[in-house]
Amino acid sequence: MKVILLQDVKNYGKKNQIVEVSDGYAKNYLIPNKLAIYATKSDVDHLNVKLKKESQEKESLIKEQEKLKEKIESLILNFSLKVKDNKPFGAVSLTQVCDRMAKEHQIVLDKRKFEQHENLNKIGLFYLKVKLDFKIQATLKVQIEGKE
Template sequence: MQVILLQDVKNYGKKDQVVEVSDGYAMNYLLPKKLAVKASQESINLLKSKIKKEDINKKADIEKTQKLKEAIEAITLNFKLAQKDGKSFGSVSQAQIEEKMLKEYQIKIDKRKLLKHENLNQIGLFYIKLKLDFNIEATINVKIESKE
């Protein structure tokens, strides 16, 4: 019997797949537990339209993420650190970067998505990688200047 899986079923397939299973397994387990529905022409057409709609939504989400990446890469965050005799006092943390992005640019980022970031405690320009959705990476420019 052909069924459309409504959830992942171990050894048979993933959600939204059309699979062939034995009649007994379908009638006694999959259908009563609502893990699958019988694959009729109508249900297959509904599945195809659902998958098409999900693809369109995913493409739109990827475009949004790409625009977010472009917006992030156009920004340079400026911080000031106290410095005396060439030695800096204090540092810029992930939380400060996250807070400044939200406060000044209304862009919410998750500090845990910053890749290989340590607290910045030197004067200069730093490039910090940020992992966004869909394996898209953006680079945040952080410029640290002396307070003097």
């Protein structure tokens, strides 16, 4: 008997898959426990439409993340640290970077999305890797200048 799985079922398949199972297993376990439904023609058509719609939504989300990546990589955030005797005092934190991104560029990032962050307590240009959704990575440039 062919059924459409409504949830992942160990040793049989994942959600939204059409699988062949024994009649007794389908009637006595899968269907009563709402793990599957009968694979009628209308249900299969409905599933195909649903899967197509989900894939289109996923593609549009991926395109949005790619645009966000391009926008992030085109930016340079400028910060300044006090300098005394050629030594900078203080540091720039990820929270400050995220706040500046939100205020100036309307890009909301979570500080946990940054990969391997080192303390930004030196003068110079730093490259911070940001993990976006769908395994997309962007590189944000942070310029730190000294002021007396």
